[in-house]
Amino acid sequence: MNRSKALELVKPHLTEHRYVHTIGVTDTAVELAGKYGADIEKTEIAAIFHDYAKFRPKDEMRSIIIEQSMPEDLLEYSSELWHAPVGAYLVKCEMGITDEEILGAIKYHTSGRPNMTLIEKCVFIADYIEPGRAFPGVEEVRQMAQQDLDKAIALSLRNTVQFLMKKNQPVYPATFYTYNSIVKTHNS
Numbered sequence: 462m463n464r465s466k467a468l469e470l471v472k473p474h475l476t477e478h479r480y481v482h483t484i485g486v487t488d489t490a491v492e493l494a495g496k497y498g499a500d501i502e503k504t505e506i507a508a509i510f511h512d513y514a515k516f517r518p519k520d521e522m523r524s525i526i527i528e529q530s531m532p533e534d535l536l537e538y539s540s541e542l543w544h545a546p547v548g549a550y551l552v553k554c555e556m557g558i559t560d561e562e563i564l565g566a567i568k569y570h571t572s573g574r575p576n577m578t579l580i581e582k583c584v585f586i587a588d589y590i591e592p593g594r595a596f597p598g599v600e601e602v603r604q605m606a607q608q609d610l611d612k613a614i615a616l617s618l619r620n621t622v623q624f625l626m627k628k629n630q631p632v633y634p635a636t637f638y639t640y641n642s643i644v645k646t647h648n649s
């Protein structure tokens with residue numbers, strides 16, 4: 462599937478704002494893939510579809526998580542986390558995309574996971590730093606992403622955990638596991 466076909470397919474599933482975000486994520490992820498040597502075509506398709514399920518009703522996402530035997534502890538945390546694994550599932554069913562590397566990058570784009578692939582890392586960090594993002598700390602992560610992808614991810618995870626804690630919100634543990642995996646690799 463090429464870029465324009467993929468964008469045409471994802472557009473009806475997104476708001477205008479989310480579509481602009483998706484294009485920002487796609488351009489950023491492709492640039493990072495080129496810089497760090499990830500498969501550019503796969504990274505591009507994963508980025509285009511990363512928020513495919515963002516606007517699905519919560520009830521539908523909850524049912525899919527249960528029926529497809531996804532980790533049910535997801536249901537105890539923010540529904541913001543659900544669209545990533547549900548999106549990977551729906552992109553497979555509805556868009557016919559079966560490439561596991563593409564699906565993995567969609568599935569883990571919010572929480573991350575230990576030992577992420579290069580494609581997963583590019584989409585994950587592109588989602589955080591695309592040009593439309595303007596939250597505290599994003600510029601530091603943007604600069605770090607040009608030097609060291611793993612350090613940029615560790616920084617973004619730290620920001621997310623701090624952001625959630627400041628708001629008294631629970632933190633889905635996968636984010637900690639991802640952070641630990643990167644920090645341990647770099648310290649060893």
Ligand SMILES: Nc1ncnc2c1ncn2[C@@H]1O[C@H](COP(=O)(O)OP(=O)(O)O)[C@@H](O)[C@H]1O
Nearest residue numbers: 538539541542570571572588621631632633636
């Ligand atoms: N470990 C976590 N635990 C709980 N909520 C989280 C966690 N990680 C991310 N989130 C929530 O998910 C949101 C980001 O979702 P994400 O998919 O990365 O962005 P977007 O959908 O805007 O592209 C954050 O605002 C945060 O509220």
